[in-house]
Amino acid sequence: MPEITWDVKKTLGIIGEGSGGWKKEVNIVSWNERAPKIDIRPWDGEHKKMGKGITLSKDEVLKLKEILNSLDMDTIEIG
Numbered sequence: 001m002p003e004i005t006w007d008v009k010k011t012l013g014i015i016g017e018g019s020g021g022w023k024k025e026v027n028i029v030s031w032n033e034r035a036p037k038i039d040i041r042p043w044d045g046e047h048k049k050m051g052k053g054i055t056l057s058k059d060e061v062l063k064l065k066e067i068l069n070s071l072d073m074d075t076i077e078i079g
Helices: 056-070
Strands: 006-017 025-029 035-041 054-056
Touching: 006 035, 035 056, 054 056
Parallel strands: none
Antiparallel strands: 006 025, 025 035, 035 054
């Protein structure tokens, strides 16, 4: 199995913290030396280990932003 490489180009924000110092981050990440994309996942403090997450293209981020902006959070029952 080929080795997966990553390069966190920029941290855009932290949206949560878990136990042990891991943080759910929104970053711009280049995977396997490909074009950078927006990435949301938990990372350890040194960006050496990561959990499962999602990587989005620019078009996908724009669509997600549109969906989130259209939500009325007062009418949605989530924790």
